[in-house]
Amino acid sequence: xxxxIVTDIEGTTSDIRFVHQVLFPYARRHLADYVRRHADRDEVxxxxxxxxxxIAQPQADDEQLIATLYRFxxxxxxxxxxxxxxxxxxxxxxxxxxxxxxxYPEVAEQLAxxxxxxxxxxxxxxxxxxxxxxxxxxxxxxxxxxxxxxxFDTRVGAKREVGSYRNIAADxxxxxxxxxxxxxxxxxxxxxxxxxxxxxxLIRGEEDPDSRHPQVNRFDRIDLGEFC
Numbered sequence: 001x002x003x004x005i006v007t008d009i010e011g012t013t014s015d016i017r018f019v020h021q022v023l024f025p026y027a028r029r030h031l032a033d034y035v036r037r038h039a040d041r042d043e044v045x046x047x048x049x050x051x052x053x054x055i056a057q058p059q060a061d062d063e064q065l066i067a068t069l070y071r072f073x074x075x076x077x078x079x080x081x082x083x084x085x086x087x088x089x090x091x092x093x094x095x096x097x098x099x100x101x102x103x104y105p106e107v108a109e110q111l112a113x114x115x116x117x118x119x120x121x122x123x124x125x126x127x128x129x130x131x132x133x134x135x136x137x138x139x140x141x142x143x144x145x146x147x148x149x150x151x152f153d154t155r156v157g158a159k160r161e162v163g164s165y166r167n168i169a170a171d172x173x174x175x176x177x178x179x180x181x182x183x184x185x186x187x188x189x190x191x192x193x194x195x196x197x198x199x200x201x202l203i204r205g206e207e208d209p210d211s212r213h214p215q216v217n218r219f220d221r222i223d224l225g226e227f228c
Contacts, residue, residue, distance in 0.1 A: 001178065002119065002178060002179070003119065003120065003174055004120035004172055004178065004179050005114060005181075005182060006122040006123070006180070006181050007121070007181075007182040008124060008182060008184065009123065009127065009135065010126075011183075011184035011185070012182055012184050013104065014103055014107075018102035019127075022099050022102075023086075024073070026090065026098065026099070027085075027086040030089050030092070031066070031070075031085060031086070032069075032070070034085075034088070035069075035085065036062065044085065047085045048085075050081040051068065051069070051081035054079060054080070055068055080155075083127065083128040083153075084128060086128075086131065087127075087128045087130035088130070090131060100138050100139060101134065101135035101136060102135075102139075102140060103139050103141055104204070104218070106218050106219050107141075108142075115147050120174075122151065122152065122172065123136070123151045123152065124151075124164075124181070126153065126159060127153065128153050129152070132153070133145060149172075150172070152171070159188045160185075160187045160191050162191050165195035165197055169197070176196030179198065180197065180199070180200060180224070182200050182202055183202065186208055186211040186212070189211070200216060200227075201213045201214065201215045201216075202217070202219070203215045203216070204217060214226060
């Protein structure tokens, strides 16, 4: 019996184009100015300090760090410091009403239906927990944060590693067999299932012929009875 559902975001609850065509360009446009104006704020200073450690340059000044951040963006580097700073900039954008978090049309209603059934809802995304909360808190369907019991990012491990799902199960406090992971990426589902979870693949386009997981194209077509 499924007692909790953990969902990915990009390509699963939300169109990946929202991230690549809205969020990333927004951060690129505003990051340098934001860091220059707010480098002394605690959360920005902490992220910059972490970046100095990451690049092993404890004396790097703000302009050197800004150049590094843009290089990391060009390389699509999975940098914790970069993600933290992007999240801070995105928060400003959400607060200012510059954009709202994209959701596929059936997602909010189905999440609410599952919560009413007593199923715990969680998020696991490569984006930071801060970014996850912002997307759902300022979504096109309103503030959905009350639906969720917790959020996980790559601090628990990479999404294609079995150990990550073991860590999440331990944190949630449920047996892996009681957990369902939703993702559009079969390799992530492979890792979850190898950890004893159930998995369901969200396919918004053509089916994945190499996947061993059930595939659906909408949240409201997920039959929890299949995962007993």
